[in-house]
Structures are given as C-alpha cells and as structure tokens.
Amino acid sequence: MISRFLSGVRGTILSPRNSSPLSKFRDFYCYTSQAASSLQQACEPFPYSEDEYAYVDWDNLGFGLMPTDYMYVMKCSENDRYKEGKISRYGNIELSPSAGVLNYGQGLFEGLKAYRKESGGLLLFRPDQNAMRMKFGAERMCMPAPSVDQFIDAVKQITVANKRWVPPPGKGSLYIRPLLMGSGPILGLAPAPEYMFLIYASPVRNYFKEGSAPLNLYVDDEYDRASRGGAGGVKTITNYAPVLKAIMSAKGRGFSDVLYLDSMNKKYLEEVSSCNIFLVKDKVISTPATNGTILSGVTRKSIIEIARDLGYQVEERAIPVEELMYADEVFCTGTAVVVAPVGSITYKDKKVEFRTDAEALSRKLYNTLVGIQMGVIEDKFGWTVEIE
Template sequence: MASPNIVSSSQSSLSPPPATSIASTNGGYESGEIDWDNLGFKVTKTDYMFIAKSSLDGDFEQGQLIPFGNIELSPSAGILNYGQGLIEGSKAYRREDGGIFVFRPQDGAIRMQIGAERMCMPCPAVDQFVDAVKQTALANKRWIPPADKGTLYIRPLLMGSGAVLGVAPAPEYTFLVYACPVGNYLKGATEALSLYVEEEVHRAVCGGAGGVKSITNYAPVMKAMRNAKRKGFTDVLYLDSVNNKYIEEASSSNIFLIKGKVILTPKASGTILEGITKKSVIDIAHDLGYQVEERSIEVEELITAEEVFCTGTALGVAPVGSVTYKDKRIEYKISSEIVSQQLNTRLVGIQRGTIEDKRNWIVEVK
C-alpha cells in the first residue's frame, strides 16, 4: 500500500523518524516553554500525529507517527464533497508522579466503529485505535500539562480521503490522530452554562446520523450557536424534531436534570449521541446512591428541576446556571455542594488517579 500523501507546512515531503527516536526526543518535560496557566481551548501545533490508510474493502495498515503538519487531499475526496467523516475525542492526563493515562479510549474506538458502519466506512480495530491514541500521547509527551493544569486533548479522525464523483463511498480512507494541550473548555474554571432552548433549528432528525459522531452534525448547529452567543448565552439546548417539546442535547454535550435523589437524562434513540462522559457519570451517580432515569423529558420539566448540568469529553461535567425558554429565564443555584460538583469531583479523581478506578476506565501510556 502506498505511503500517506502528507505535506508539512515547512517541507514538501516527510520521512517519519523511528518510534524510538520520537519517544526519546519528547521524553523530556520542559515546563518553561509553555504558559500552562493560560492554555485555553484552542488549536496548538504539537510535534507528531498518527496516520494510517485503508481501501474501502481492506484493513487499515499498521500506521505511523509523522511530524505534525498539513495533509494533502484530492478536491474530489469523499470527506470534502460528501462529508464522509467521523471524529472522536479523548484526553491524556499527567499525574503528580509523572505517569500518563488516557480515559476510556476503547469506548471511543467502539463508538467510531458504530459510526463507521452507519457512514459506510472501514474502521480501525479497537486495539489499533487505542494503540494510535497511546502513540500520539507518548509522542507529544512534552505537551501534556502538569497535573491540575490541563490535559492533552486527543482527536481521532476517520475520513474518506479517496477521490469520488457521485454520491458513493470513497475508495480510500485515512485514520488520523492529532493532539493539543488544553485548559478549561469554558472561559472561567467556575463558569456555569447559560442555555437557550432552540425551537426552530433541530440538531438531528429520526433516521439521520445524530446518534453517531459524524462531522456532518456540527456545521448545521453553528448558526443557532452564533445567534445564542450574540444574545449572551453559552450554548443551545435542542428539542426533538417530531414534537418539538422533548429536550435532546446541547450542541456538543449531553444534558442531565436533578430532582431530589433522581437524576434524569434524555434516552438516546438515534438522535442523541451516546456520550462517553455521560455513561461515566451515570455509573458514578449509581455509586453515590442516586437513581438514574433515561427517558423522554419534556422541556417544561426544566422548570421543576433542582439542578441541571451538561457533560462531554471537552466540557467535563459543567453546571447550568440558567435555561431560557420562550423568553422565560429559569435559574439554578450554583455552589460547591451541588450534585454535579460531587459527580465531577469523583470523575476527575478517577482520571487523575486519586480515586480507585474499579471499572478499568484508565489506560496507562508508557
């Protein structure tokens, strides 16, 4: 199989160094080079990315690490013309002892396989996916922030890179993994979300691809997000497209409501993405003695909720300070004792290694 057609921003061809030299090059930890306290959540050029290719009917090659750079695509590539692409997200954490760990990469691999079947794409095996994530984290080791300063956000991307004219699966596919150091997704570490309930634009429809992490799910929500942010809101909360009365999710996160000892979240039925952080929070909630109900939730139930919060890989567990629906603002009390804070503390503790991981969620990178 031909080697990946990659073009760096600084050179016309790339010859990837052996994995051993990559590991030794980035094994050092030079904290003085990066302002860890002001990372934000943005693209930062790191050192290396992982890439592998496959034909439509073949298996993915072993793949390789190459210097971070631009990629070259045919103007007829399936990803560009027909949106044949999937993304995933994971994070690598540096612990106090210097150890590096990734949170539930195997779940991202399985979710990508489900999405690939829906989008008529071949997909790396679970072991291949996890190994690529680990290799990318290790190759960019010096970019992983110190404990409690941030994380290395890892983005696996599967795309139809082969040229195709006419609506059909591409003849070639590229699996690519890159990474960026990030701080808090929100501008302020303690900032609460303010959501606007969207009644005209729908994120997903029955029978569509709303239940998989397709790239086609994100551009259509940008206009609604832009309009909401212009009005001072953080994000948009979408309703179902059939009845326009059941809450589904925000633009890139799942939503939960709390009523007493019961935690409610919309049941995924093809239009809601099955979040990995969402699944983790549900398990943690059970551990803490809460009852969790996954069901249809009418938007009016936001009025009687004691607490609302959102979850996502990038976002973590974030409290919602207010939801605005039909020009009525519903406010929720925010404090260090709210349930979402308890859930977040437990989740972060497992990720950081200060709380025992009883479910094998954590994968060590070494």
C-alpha cells in the same frame, strides 16, 4: 505491541533528561504498527526538544488549538483493513479535491484526553469506548474502521510522542482528536475508494469561556440538531456545522450555548451543541435517552455509572422541556466540558435558575470523575489505562 514500542524508545523520548541517540530517535518516528521490516522505511530525522514540558503558560491554558509536535496517520483502501500506521510531524495533509470527506462529508471524529499523574505517568480514560463508538459510526457512514486494538495502540503512540504537551497535574489535559475520513477521490455519490485514520492532539483546559462558572443556556425551538433516521446518534462531522448558526446567534445574545429540542414534536429535550444534558430533582437524575438522535457520550455513560454507585436513581427517558421549570439542578457532560453546571436556562423568554453552589451534585460528580481520570481517586471501575 505498544509494550514493544515503548521499550524501544524508553531511553529516548520517555526520559527527557537523557541524551537520545539519533539512530534510535529516527527509528521511533519511522515506527509503524506492522512487522519490524517496516521500520526500515526512509524518513527524515525530526528536531526534538528534550524539555520535560513544552513552553506553555499552563495557568492560562484555554480550549483552543495549540499544535503539538506529532500526529498519527494510517490508511486503507475500500473493502480492505487498516494495516499500518506511523507517527509523523504535525502538518498539513494532502487530499484530492474530489475526496469523499470534502464532497460528501464522509467523516467521523472522536475526542478523548490524556492526563498526567503526580508521578509523571500518563493516563487515558476509557479509550476502548471511543474506539467502539467510532466503529459504530463508521458502519453508519459506510467506512472501514480501525480495530479497537489499533485505535488504542495509535492513541497511546500519539500521547507518548507528544508527552511534553501533556499539562502538569491539575493544569489541564492533552485533548486527543482521532479522525476517520473518506480520503479517496469520488465524483458520484458513493463510498470513497480510500480512507484515512488520523490523530492529532492539543493541550486544553476549560471548554467554555466561563471556565468553571455556571453556564447559561438558550432553548432553541427553531433549529434542529438531528432528526429520526439521521446520523445524530453517531459522531459524524456532518452533525456540527449545521448548529453553528444557532450557536452564534445565542452567543451574540450572551448565552453560553444552545439546548435543542426533538425535531418531530419540539417538545422533548435532546442535547446541547457539544454535550449531553442532565436534570436533577431530589435524589433522581434524568437524562434524555439515546434513541438515535442523541450522541451516546463516554462522559455521559461514566457519570451515569458514578451516580448510581453513589446511590442516586438515574433515569434515561424522554424529558418534556417543561420539566426544566421544576428541576433543582441542571448540568452538562462531555469529553471537552467534563461536567459543567448550568446556572440558568431561557426558554420562550422565561429564565429559570438552578442550584450551582459548592454542595451541588454536579460538583460532587465532577470531582469524582476528574479524580479517577487523574489517578487521585481509586478507579474501581477499571476505566483508566496507564501508558507508563
């Protein structure tokens, strides 16, 4: 289906130097993932810039919201399937005050990136993993989810539509944010009667204000990120606001982020607010096992596979906080942070420092992962998806 979609617009949005007939352009933005008859729905033609790149200071790009031109929306009713979706101008959405997502937090989100190759083509990194994770989370949150094919198709569409916002090679990436929410009105505590799948995008670079500089983390033994039997293992929106107080407190004292311990024993490492954590000792890499309270990160999974391919032993297990005192290296992984070296961790007023020089393993893993994502290193794992 995406090939049919691309062929219909290849002479317009994919070739910014060519003029774009308004009729074809209008068809593109009225496009849905259903039969050709749905292309006839009425919609207003949108203004369009034929510039190859948006007017952005790419050298000073950070990790903040920079609204792009278009978003994708698809809806379905309770006990139904998602049947059609469309590209529309980026803008506010209308929700009932009693929407399930607003009243009971019935919502999920994902995060993935699109990269621009030196040739100008666009690459996605493992979108199938995000699609499957959303389906897993949707089951936990009692929501219907798009199929894997629908998810990937929608991600491809939003990437093509916002192509001019994909940074030049080496200048960042287009961060793609799929949302799944209970959009229908509900008063009593129950699943919403209608659901919305929405994707928007923003060009980004470094997640932390330190850029690529090592992070300094604080181990918080007061606040919990997740508990057994909860939803810590899925990417629900309800996991994130509760950690804001801990993050703001830590940043107010000069730390980059917070590392949380398990809620039951306050003894074992869990994860950082927005990323997974790894410890390195000699040739052994350890990371907390995903046992229901820790998010199974796509970057986490990829780094484990890369490290094993490079000959390292990787252990997924319960890690006592005391092991931080003896680690050679510590690093974080996530879609937003990629692979971020940790320079120090403070626990109970004791600060421990770790290796972060150019020969550190985290640098090697980062270079390998980003090289695959940008298409400059052979993707022998079959992870990347080329759009054009």
